[in-house]
Amino acid sequence: MLAVTSLSDIKTVGVVGGSLGGLFQAVALSELGLDVTVWERSAGRPDDRGAGIVLQPSVAWFLSVFCGVDPDQVSVPVTHRQFFTRDGRSHHTLMRQQMISWGAIYKPLRDRLDTVRYRDGQHVDVLTPRPDGVDVQVGAAVHPVDLAIIADGSASRHRGLVAPNREPRYAGYVAYRGVIDEGELPEELSAVFRDRFSFYDGDRTQFLCYFIPGDFGTTEPGKRRMNWVWYVRADAADLDRTTTDRNGTAHGLSLPPGLIAPQVHAELLDRARRLLPQPIRELVEHTREPFAQAILDGRVSRMRKDRILLTGDAAFVVRPHTAASAEKAAADAITLFTALQQVPSVEAALEAWERDRLAEGAALYRHGVGLGQRMGLNAPEATPITRRTD
Template sequence: MNSLPKSVVIVGGSLSGLFHGLYLKRNGSNVVILEQDPNNFRSSHQAGIAYGYAVEEILHRYDATGLQPCTPSVATRIAYHRRQHFMQLGIIRHLTSWGLLYRILRANFDGMMSDAVPNPPLPMPGDGEGAYLVGRRVTSLEPEHGMVKVGFITSDGEEGFLYADLVIGADGVHSTIRNLVHAQVTKEYSGYVAWRGTICECELVPATALYFADRTSLNFLSDTYVVSYIIPPDSGSFTPGTRLVNWVWPSKPDPLATAPCNPPRRSRSPLCGSHLLTRHPFITKVNDALCDRAVFFNGKVILVGDAFATFRPHFAVATEQAARHCLGLGRVWGGEMTLQEWEEEAKTWGKTQWLRGRILGAFGTGRWWEFVKGLWKYVAFVVGLKVRGINFQGLGGQH
């Protein structure tokens, strides 16, 4: 594969699918995104995300809205029990909400209007066609006449199909495409759940709001930890006082608990107590997954994003992985690398993050034997890469 495919079907209409859809559309491919959710406007549940170089690069190249997409985090603060300024790392990230980034990408891909983007940009010279079809659940993949036939069923129960030169599976941790191509995957429940929610800055006392104002915070408590950072609301306001503190709190499930979340004992985290102001917290099981392959059907079906590798949420690298996959495939289509080289780099970077996430999760929840085992596996993996002369730090030379 050394040129852009003319027709592409992307399965999954979240951020990963939209990154790839926008990239391909802007470079002249005709793209159809199939999303099984019947609602044209996806709900964000005010989820926060952090991203780095790869997402920034895609937005720089292809976003024509002119909107501010994120707020910067100048550092990462580590707190340990009562020591709220235990350590500071010079890790700079771009922080935003899933909903705002989704609105920006949809506006560019298919011209969707929203509160954040009331005037979507017009198509640009050289653009291909972009269609976002909701209520389509993919049921089959078949190679046919040098293309891939994608079968689906609509939310009304009608069957249909599309032909494409390339099918991209961007349908998340429970990927249908991954199942249809019989990918070998290591998938595991972590043993804990993640509570998450947001609090408006205006509801916090000034000292607490200031604590979270410009830093990503990682607070280690008693057998748990809290990751928190500032994000804009989905409408895209960055004015202090209108922004949200996004928090994620991993916890062992307690079937006897009567409250959604209880502050750990012996804890003085600025978020403890304040998190109870969250009106609609969410809870999800923390799973991870890692495929041994990303390329199928002789290069005509590719898994990307969470469909290829799903990480535990501590490092917030899921969105960045999806964008890295997209830029890496761009190098394949541009003739700079082969699809096999892209797959190997994606596997290397993915397993590195997968192992790191497991290590931090075990440490943060006090599972010390799992922590030691995870650390040993990570060191052995990295040493093996170095012995083979592989640079595990990036994907395709990206930082």
Template sequence: MSPRILIVGGSIGGLFAAVLLHRAGFDVTVTERSVHGLEGRGAGLVAQREVFAILREVGFEHLARIGVVAHERIYLDREGAVIHSQHTPQTQLSWDVLFRSFRALLPDERYLIGRQAVEISQNDAGVHVRYADGGEERADLLIGADGIGSAVRVAVSGAHSQPDYVGYATWRGLVPEETVPPTAAGQLFERFAFFELPGSHILGYLVTGPDGSTAVGRRRYNWVWYRRYTRAELDDVLTDVDGVRRPFSLAPGRVRSDVAATMRADAGRLLPPSFAAAVAAEPRPFVHAIFDYAPARMVAGRIALMGDAAFVARPHTAMGVAKAAGDAFALRDALVGTPDLDAALSTYEAAREPVDRAIVVYGQRLGQSLG
């Protein structure tokens, strides 16, 4: 009889694993803590080899052509002059389209929202998950795909298995293209744009609209501003509109107005005019602190970690989705390759641990000038 597999975390990594395992004939269910689902939360992503491979696997190769092309890279000085350019065309795929497409491959009864896992344990009868709503689930195998703040990670690596803050955060905006002033749009659109200053840099590029549209006038401008913060400064930045200090990030609409106003004022003072205008055009900026994490192990008994629940790499690598896809493939292949769950999980860990650890190290190297 096929083992009952439960995946905690229904973002793109959990979906990758669920779809591959479901298609392979496994009894798999995803539980996701979000009440409203995850659509509309993504922007653009750089498709690495593993992403193309998983698109081919499920017959979605056409999705690799749904994106916005940046025709060149430009580097600006403080006054806004282009000081260097490179002809390096690159397509940003739509996270939202990718999410919706994979979600559609999983039956509704196998993707349950509003289920926040709060306690995980295991014994001879299997793995047990208790949810915030009081419900419980039992599985033969539990896959933790619940991201940087993983509840499942505690069951594998202990209560102190928390990512390490690296000294900086990213401010982000997703601005409808028509709200970016024409002068700024003329310089920034259809390009990857960069500006660097000591201990900080900003980059930006066009991405699809929230519905995946690539039509001119329906896209969004995505900017990402890396900034250093001491731990005390970060405590203030991550204290939300309700006065609660959040551990990792604040979503759009959760940043206090005084913190957002300070960030915009700094943008006007420090950034080239086009970037400052793009920042000012975002009424609801959001912020993510940057962390590193590399676990001693990815598996404990019948519990396995994947994606950011396992290894947390800095976003400079642009490999977060690729890493999740690689983990999903390795899990599927190991479970298909042997009926013995313990042997399969050992095979999975041996295949992915060195790869994922190398990605974390690569991100640390790329972020040396910021941390």
């Protein structure tokens, strides 16, 4: 057990949300000997066919130190960046990076928490502050904790307790995404992208792609997956059409895999044939179940109120161009873990944590908006979000 100097009055922690942001916090704080409970409203483990992520240092360090996972064994290395022109030609620059899947991060984190600590299919209804902690209401049960961490994502239901009137805003474009089993790609097409982080920058659009681990985190060539992202401008009406599924159900800010409406899929393929270089266009054509998400901007001016903290995308929603969403969530947890060990009082530790994370979040927020502006993707004016993803 680690020696801790500032936790004399914190023994129990409640985490609202069991995706990456909540799991980073729960795993780190469990290492401090705290009694941590995670409440996740979704039931069961999610499908491992989610999008790819650039493996950043804080995530790699967290997996290694807290989960005993060698990040090199669960990620796919690339040595070059590849830039396409409209006619399909490309040039390369040397840049080593590692690519990982959402599921390859989620699994070792989730495996660190047993069913007593991780309670899926349970929705947190109310958080009620007390002088010495927080009451977490789940259904008819009330669970008193000494510290509550809100980690329920960009559509957070509880953000307003700490940062009122700070809902994310729609940035004016969507990210279409696709994941393809490497074995389903023709060998000559797969070879074009092997060992490459590939880009195409067009007129107010960007496409990028790279290989990520396959099932169960395998990185064996031939068993990996190709991950692609295509940023496309979309006004409010286009967003509604894109995220309304084949059954007519409106999903608001995202469309899960397997639900794209036939007409929207046909339009996506037509746009790819008109606008994308040939090798990249073929990736879109080989994708059975493309999905989509709205690009959002979200920032807060505070991440703490008494014993309630905001973390991950419940605090700052940064654009995916920054490749920093998972990194930011991991750093939130590492910084809190470190502050609670090194700062003599809990209040001082939480203040130091908030100060550090506000500065980092604001910097990433500005960086992402700037990247969108340089690519010509930003809408003239961001649109407030008045609906939730569910």
